[in-house]
Amino acid sequence: MKTFTSSHALFQVFSDHDMDRVFLVPGESYLGLLDALVDFPKIDVVTCRHEGGAGYMAVADGRLTRRPGVALVSRGPGASNAAIAVHTAQQDAVPMILIIGQIAARDLRREAFQEIDYQQMFGSIAKWVFECQTPEQLAEAAFKAIRIATSGLPGPVVLVIPEDIQQQAVEKPSFKNHPPVFGLPDAQTMESITHTLTTAQKPVVIAGGEFDCPGGREALQAFAHHWQLPVMVSFRRHDIFANDDHLYVGDLGLSNPAVQMASLQESDFIIALGTRLGDITTQNYAFPRYAQAPQTLLHCYRDSRMINWDTVADFPLVCDPVALVKVLTHSAAPTPDAARQAWLNTLRNHSQTWAAWPNRTPKQGVNFTEVVHAVMDHAPLDTTICLDAGTFAAPVYRHFTFKTGQRLMAPLAGAMGYGTPAALACALREPTRTTICMVGDGGFLMTGNEMILAVERQLPIIFIVSKNGSYGSIRLHQERGYPGRVSGTSLFNPDFHDLARSFGMASTRINTREEIDAVIKSAINARTPILIEVNTSLDAILP
Helix, strand or coil, X not given: CCCCEHHHHHHHHHHHCCCCEXXXXXXXXXXXXXXXXXXXXXXXXXXXXXXXXXXXXXXXXXXXXXXXXXXXXXXXXXXXXXXXXXXXXXXXXXXXXXXXXXXXXXXXXXXXXXXXXXXXXXXXXXXXXXXXXXXXXXXXXXXXXXXXXXXXXCCEEEEEEEHHHCXXXXXXXXXXXXXXXXXXXXXXXXXXXXXXXXXXXXXXXXXXXXXXXXXHHHHHHHHHHHHCCCEEECCCCHXXXXXXXXXXXXXXXXXXXXXXXXXXXXXXXXXXXXXXXXXCCCCCXXXXXXXXXXXXXXXXXXCCCCCCCCEECCEEEEXXXXXXXXXXXXXXXXXXXXXXXXHHHHHHHHHXXXXXXXXXXXXXXXXXXXXXXXXXXXXXXXXXXXXXXXXXXXXXXXXXXXXXXXXXXXXXXXXXXXXXXHHHHHHHHCCCCEEEEEEEHHHHHHHHHHHHHHHHCCCCEEEEEEECCECXXXXXXXXXXXXXXXXXXXXXXXXXXXXXXXXXXXXXXXCCHHHHHXXXXXXXXXXXXXXXXXXXXXXXXCC
């Protein structure tokens, strides 16, 4: 290695914290950082085609590893393109570090070429925005960025590094963060919790993303079975608890039926574990009710800011929900009586009724719900489903039965363009798993060009593109609010089949329902990158 520089120091901190991959679109404003990466061969450099794609990959990687996903972009236009990923990381509570090459420090705040004040730009969505002023600050800032991105409510951090402080000689850092130690409630509180669990007639668990960690799902399952508690999952966290478990009673999402919510309002003990209890999970702050719920509420989350944020809890617990349920699993639990069993049956029936597969043959094209059904039938237990945003994903959220071992990677932020980059990040991190990306024609043309990485690295990803010539979600709302007045939601598409082939990828089409099963089964067995273009029915999703 040549002289140890400030850029080396930054990547040394990352390497010391097991951060072994970065996603980037190169730019002249951080050539010093690119040069230093040559001396860190254990850090995988993934070169992307758009800063939004690089950012999404970092978000997905951060969610998988629980370490900050890292994206590097250039100033101005590059940072602007990457902003969607920062927003997604904030909404999804994923640790991420966005590094932006900045204009020279001597020119700051002079409205120089491509200059942006990133504190103003990202201050409301990033956990921390820091613009380095001296070479010595690069390592210190990286060290703090890791800590902030992963502590409390995880989220994005933005580091801004002027181009003229990237190559100065500095001392080699030797920093090491230590994970925070969370305590548990005192003995009296734990006794009160176990008493409430014992006496509650209609309890329900709402489980969130903090169980997406090694041992988390297993701890949640053991707790639920020990106490025989019905479990719902928070918004788009379907894979936290096995959907074929008899205690699974559905998810709290965008369109829960009124009859189900009416039954849930009869509950007497809500056990919210590892969830922020955001507006969608709470059905716009109706369950639990805003301010104070009529039910007894236990809310356990590792970030004190989220406890009592919208609804005051009877048990406001700032602690690790995985550790909490492990302790509660060792407490004595009563044998469920007939009333508790009837309550479970009621919630289970609501869930199964809502999740039942429909049987609708559209006037033209393929009903994408049947494609989703075939994916569920053939997907092995080590499958990761990566979803973009759009109506094509609705049957996955409503009908797909996620079994133990299967993963769901979907943007809580509802961000289009997430699916393809997320699938690439997943396949890079877990190459032996089956990775299936489902995306609409609108979202695919936002970041679908990144699929060239699947060809370059031979990542066995199945890209399923729902082609209905429309921004389907918006068209659906448009038809409801302004029936017959279509404006701005139609798409003129390329031939996705030929596009994939031009990338050097295998490709096939589904034009009829009779082709679905064989095509999906063959693609899963192939273990090579492949794109499936589905001639999807727009009629099937419209009101």
